[in-house]
Amino acid sequence: MKLHVTFYGGLKQDVGAKTQTLDLDGDSLTVQELGDWLAARYPALGERLPTVAFVVGDEIVDPGYRLRDGDRAALLPPVSGG
């Protein structure tokens, strides 16, 4: 399955790109499993995951939310606007 993932703020630096298309085994995975997959490849990102919000379609989703082939997800670190 393919997932299109966007990384905001300092997370871009952790993974080296603002967007990535991930090619993953299977036809779905949970947000928790996506986090684990990313943490295994990008340890710096993994350290920050406890404070990162996962977003699908402009909504923050729970770790159990199931992502499917072609979905777009975004990872949002703690915010600092104003």
Add this chain to the structure above:
Amino acid sequence: MGRWILDTPLELAPLLAETEDPACGALVVFFGTVRNENEGQPVDGMTYEAQVSMAEKVLGAIESETLDRFNVRRCRIQHRVGTLKLGEPSVIIVVRAAHRATAYDASRYAIDAIKQRAPIWKEEHYVTGESRYLDGVPLTRKDS
């Protein structure tokens, strides 16, 4: 961009015109601007990034809440994205109310809510040529 998030310099005059209201005796304007130092390090600019579609919804919701929670008649918020120089405004909040006390309270509420909930990030640029994303507030599900 949109009604709340702009990638061009923020301007006060259009927001004042949009919020004009003869029933208001108080007008409070808050500008957030790029400061020349942070934690002792000289700063020479700031880059703001947003998840624009979410930020538009959140800032719109904060305007509505500000109107609902305080006895104010008008509230407009605009936030800038892109790279800003020292002194440039990153956010403008315009609040109009019948009386000053509620206008001040409402303005304070709006900027605090933006800092807590808007999906916006800032990267500080230092005079040394280095840059750093600032620590912030984790988003939770009620923020979206």
